[in-house]
Amino acid sequence: MPASSNDAPTPVKIRPTQRVHSAEIPSGSDLELRQRIAVANAKLQSAAWLIEVLEDLSRCESFVSACHLVTDHLRRHLSAQRVVYIQAETDRPNRVVAVTDTPAIDQESDLARLYCQVAVECADSDQIRIASAVLAQPTESIVGYAQQQLSENQGDVLAIPLFDSQSEPLGCILIVGRVGTLVSHDGLTEFASAIRGPITSVLSQNQRAEGGRWEQLRQRISGLTPSRKLAVLIVSVTAVAAMFVPVTHNVTSDFEVQPTTRNFHVAPFDGLLREMNVVAGDEVVPAQCLARMEDRELLLQIDELNAKRLELAKSQDQEWIAHRAAEAVAAGLQIEQIDAKLSLFNQRLARTELNVSKAGIVLQAPLEDRQNVPVHQGDVIFEIAPLEQLRAAALIPGHDIHHIQTGMQVDLDIDGLGGSSIMGTIDRIMPQATAVNQQHGFIVHCTIDNRDGRLRPGMNGVAKVDAGTKSLGWVLFHRPFDRIARWW
Structure with a gap:
């Protein structure tokens, strides 16, 4: 049976082949134009x-x-x-x-x-x-x-x-x-x-x-009103006139409170330091015991020498009874040697206690935290300074020392006294310059009455020396003028 028209195969549509085109590359002239x-x-x-x-x-x-x-x-x-x-x-x-x-x-x-x-x-x-x-x-x-x-x-x-x-x-x-x-x-x-x-x-x-x-100042002044210019003129004249007003020339410097005298207590002989009764900072009174040396070895040596002396004395008596004069004299010489040693040991025994000779404050006690420490004769055990009279040591710079003289009044403002000051008088100017804390100058001493006991060695403050009356201009500008004169 012949096939119907509906069963006929569907014709296939053939699409044209698509070609991929390369990207357009700009020419050299376009790149140059863009640049x-x-x-x-x-x-x-x-x-x-x-x-x-x-x-x-x-x-x-x-x-x-x-x-x-x-x-x-x-x-x-x-x-x-x-x-x-x-x-x-x-x-x-x-x-x-x-x-x-x-x-x-x-x-x-x-x-x-x-x-x-x-x-x-x-x-x-x-x-x-x-x-x-x-x-x-x-x-x-x-x-x-x-x-x-x-x-x-x-x-x-x-x-x-x-x-x-x-x-x-x-x-x-x-x-x-x-x-x-x-x-x-x-x-x-x-x-x-x-x-x-x-x-x-x-x-x-x-x-x-x-x-x-100066140009800026001139421009500012020129821009002022007449009334303000007059005010500036009055202020300037007043400032110039004030330079000739006499004022007190004060030379200021830092100072430290120091003792006028120092008493050193040393070891009286070689031995052991048994005990320390005071430390640095304690106030002491006369006859107070500061420390004790070990005395047991001294007592043993004294007992031994006393026993030996008693034996020699008996031997000497027997020699005299036996009419042996030479042996008796030799025994007597040995007794004298023992007596000399006993005298030395008794003196040491009397000095085993280190007592205060004069009231003051303990400045240093190098061995205060030690016991039974061996010491040698002459070793410093205590340094004590009296408090009734102290001194202020101020360092005056070299450019101001020629304005300072002995007898000038000094106002001492001491730290720790609540702003109160103490008056003093310069009694000594050291002849040689020295350096303190990288500052050069001359040490000036001022005696301070400290019978009330308010001050202690080592306190600091500011000293103001009354160096006479000078004009205000000289006080303000004499130091720069001196520097310019030295440079010129």
Whole structure:
């Protein structure tokens, strides 16, 4: 049976083969055009940034604020870690004026000195230089030693020296970034060269407009109203007249309370120190027992000598009875030797107690924490000073010693007395200068009456010596004038 039309096979549709086309590759002229557009955009952005910075600088009231503004703008624009401005000085060392991440910097610190050294190197070369650890080791003719050292410690360092219109160094800008960030920044050196001139011009104008201190003072006075100018004139005349007012010239110095005399108690003989009855700081009275020496060995020796003497005395009597005069005389000589030893041992026995001869305070007791310690004759066991009369030892500097004389009154303000002071009189000036706590001067002694017992040796305070009457101007300025005279 023939097949029906419904059973006929469905014709297959054949699709055309799809081809994959390669991506279109721009030609060399397109790449060059894009690069030019990118460079132009970067220059436009830099120009807009520079215009904004110059506009802000024109509103700055001082040179220091202008330096801070420049460093802040550079840090934000370049995404740097730190920007530093170092001001060049003609008659003084360079100084760090502005640091972005530090409100104040110590000019004597090692980091500030390193910044200033980099500025000096850049001023000598007059070149914009960049140092980085990712670059090949540069020669000293390209990057100075200080800049290379700073780069090793902090990262990439770009140094931009600034010069005024007379080619005199104005300062230096240091831009510090992480390692590799500044080196990889395209056109950074060209950007620094482009902004150096305008920024230098504006900063130089700010510095000239600010002027020196006298110029600033003159500008402030000229801006005052007539009434305020009159007030300034009256105050100035009054200040000058006050320089001739006679005042008391006081020479001040630190002092220490010291004893006038010191009594040393030493070991009377070689032996053992059995006990100590006082310690440093104790007050003692006459006849008080300070310490005791061990006496058992002395007592044994005395008993032994007494027994031997008794035996010799009996032997001598027997020799006399037997009419042996020579033997009797020899026994008598031995008895005399024993008597001499007994006298010595009895004297030592009487001195086993160390008693106070004069009332005072124990200053030192080196063996106070020891018992049964062996000592030798002459070893210091106690140092005692009387308290009825003390002295203040003040160190007067050499430039003031010629104003000091014996007999001058001294006001002693002693620490620990609640602000009360004691009057004294200078009774001795040491003839030779000495050094105390790295300060040179002459020791001046002032006797203090301490019968009330308020003072102790070792107390400190401030001594104010009445050196006569001088004019206020002389008191304030005689020392600077003396230094200038010696220098001149």
